Amino acid sequence: MLASLEFIQAAVARQRNKPFLKATMAASALAMLADGEVQLAERYRLDEILQRLEGLKIYDPQKAIAILDEFIHDLRSNDREAREVLLGKLARAGQDPESARVIPSVVLAICASDGVFSEGERHVFEEICAALGLNPADYEDPLKGSV
Numbered sequence: 586m587l588a589s590l591e592f593i594q595a596a597v598a599r600q601r602n603k604p605f606l607k608a609t610m611a612a613s614a615l616a617m618l619a620d621g622e623v624q625l626a627e628r629y630r631l632d633e634i635l636q637r638l639e640g641l642k643i644y645d646p647q648k649a650i651a652i653l654d655e656f657i658h659d660l661r662s663n664d665r666e667a668r669e670v671l672l673g674k675l676a677r678a679g680q681d682p683e684s685a686r687v688i689p690s691v692v693l694a695i696c697a698s699d700g701v702f703s704e705g706e707r708h709v710f711e712e713i714c715a716a717l718g719l720n721p722a723d724y725e726d727p728l729k730g731s732v
Contacts, residue, residue: 589690592686592687592690593638593687593690593691593694604674604677604678605678605681605684606641606644606649606652607652607674608674608675608677608678608684608688609641609687609688609691610649610652610653610656611656611671611672611674611675612671612675612688612689612691612692612713613631613653613656613691613692613695614653614656614657614660614671615660615668615671615672615692615709615712615713616692616695616696616706616709616710616713617631617657617695618657618660618661619696619703619705619706619708619709619710620703620705620706621705623657624698624699626698626699626700627695627696627698627699629698630694630695630697630698631650631653631695632646632650634691634694634695635649635650656671659671672712672713672716675688675713675716675717676716676717676718678717679716679717679718679719685717685718685719686719688713688717689710689713689714689717689719689721689724690724692709692710692713693710693724693725696710710724
């Protein structure tokens, strides 16, 4: 399946642009709030991804987290409008198939960080895949198998 760390590293290494970073942070914000609150384990996992993946570690992690925090704030303030904007960022990222395929893998890693892939997280994952023009079944549930 497509969720291997090697796949993420190779694909992200080729995506050195800010729209990709923003789309990844948009998907991360949506995933983190899928079950109602941002878990510390989810933030730690994202920090690890930002530090380890070649295409994301070129960015200052504090700037990436600032983008994430802005998106989380927007979702908490006006979920409907912010969700529409964030899904729009993902739809634009979906125009580059190579970038698009990486983002759900990052989302799955974040969702699995607390050991539970909840129904809310599954729904948001499917919504993110749809915005990117991808089939969620092409990804592996990090806790069970195919999504």
